[in-house]
């Protein structure tokens with residue numbers, strides 16, 4: 001199948017005037033600017049098949065938003081090639097926008113002073129959405145995103161969760177096959193996040209929409225994406241499944257035991273205790289050297305236990321280790 005998005009050797013460099021700090025710095029910056037090169041995106045390569053949903057991850061400043069801005073045609077790259085839905089985004093932006101949807105969680109794309117419904121109608125005119133299709137989508141999205149209560153409210157008066165739902169609807173009314181979601185759950189409470197996740201999942205499954213999702217909330221990714229791309233310092237470090245990632249970097253298991261006697265001094269030879277909270281003791285098992293079944297048998301034979309659980313470390317812990325301990329290297333440097 002032909003990829004819907006192809007990114008080749010993508011590069012984006014910004015030149016920043018280092019002197020632009022303080023009154024003296026501002027004055028000096030005009031007469032003797034001190035330009036510094038910031039490489040936001042470097043040699044990034046990937047492709048998406050139609051119908052994929054992919055998480056685009058990375059720590060702060062990794063280059064995620066810069067990539068998304070290039071892919072949506074808002075920024076011109078310094079090098080490399082992109083073909084998205086048959087277009088070069090920054091060269092054919094006017095025609096291209098009708099084929100994509102984009103949500104930037106940090107800012108709205110709706111008209112601030114207009115009621116939500118007026119923004120939707122303006123979009124209908126801009127994208128020439130046939131009346132019947134517009135009505136059908138609007139009805140369906142209004143119901144799924146529970147927007148009835150605020151559809152006549154000006155955007156500036158919406159809560160963050162309401163604004164995000166309106167933005168999602170706006171991005172999808174014209175049924176784009178390729179959608180970019182940059183932090184669509186940022187700042188939302190757990191209920192609002194879950195509602196948005198369910199909506200994204202439904203659109204993806206029912207319409208086969210290809211989605212790139214940028215987020216710092218790993219539960220978004222765990223629930224929605226089987227494939228992730230990890231970026232750090234502008235370079236792509238990983239392209240693959242979430243399960244392979246956690247297996248590769250965290251073969252560890254956590255064994256949590258609740259002791260019948262909270263005062264019991266418990267030890268297991270060669271196994272580290274990572275926490276103790278009253279009667280609950282958590283051991284860290286190494287995936288290569290420890291046999292969980294044998295250790296559980298030893299434990300049960302030695303100590304009265306009321307509860308026992310073996311689990312994987314959370315994805316968040318794994319990803320934090322990858323960033324902090326620099327466990328991944330860009331392709332070609334490993």
Ligand SMILES: Nc1ncnc2c1ncn2[C@@H]1O[C@H](COP(=O)(O)OP(=O)(O)OP(=O)(O)O)[C@@H](O)[C@H]1O
Nearest residue numbers: 014016038040058059060061062063064065066067
């Ligand atoms: N317009 C700009 N001018 C100069 N530098 C920029 C500009 N936009 C981004 N950068 C720099 O490029 C790098 C990547 O920024 P980017 O916003 O793409 O990261 P990000 O992964 O989206 O981060 P976050 O998760 O914090 O939003 C950073 O060092 C940032 O300071």
